[in-house]
Amino acid sequence: MFRVCNVSEIKENSLNKFTIEKKDILVGKRNGKLFACDDSCPHRGASLHKGIYKGNNVVCYMHGYEFDVVTGKLTNMKSWKKSDTWIEQNQAWRESGNLIMYEIEIKQNEVYVKIPSNQ
Numbered sequence: 001m002f003r004v005c006n007v008s009e010i011k012e013n014s015l016n017k018f019t020i021e022k023k024d025i026l027v028g029k030r031n032g033k034l035f036a037c038d039d040s041c042p043h044r045g046a047s048l049h050k051g052i053y054k055g056n057n058v059v060c061y062m063h064g065y066e067f068d069v070v071t072g073k074l075t076n077m078k079s080w081k082k083s084d085t086w087i088e089q090n091q092a093w094r095e096s097g098n099l100i101m102y103e104i105e106i107k108q109n110e111v112y113v114k115i116p117s118n119q
């Protein structure tokens, strides 16, 4: 496990980026619960900490895909309806996996995460 920060640094409804072992991770707090995941959007790699919350989801600022921060699941994909202002994207481009979630632990007011290079 890697130490990330003091627990008081993670505010309710915040999305915080930390770099640990050269990996960008996102640590947030929603509904009083801390979570950690890869900061890279599973769709096309945008920084998820620049997104916003909507319910239990983090909404990526880039194309609006939504991921549940508890389960990590992709829960909502933007509708890519053709319009005059939007170039239709192909199916492969639209595809996205789920969030890569990391185990998180609080010990003596410090936040720790387990990331793959540490397993």
Ligand code: FES
Pocket: 041, 042, 043, 044, 045, 046, 060, 061, 062, 063, 064, 065
């Ligand atoms: S990069 Fe996040 S929704 Fe496309």
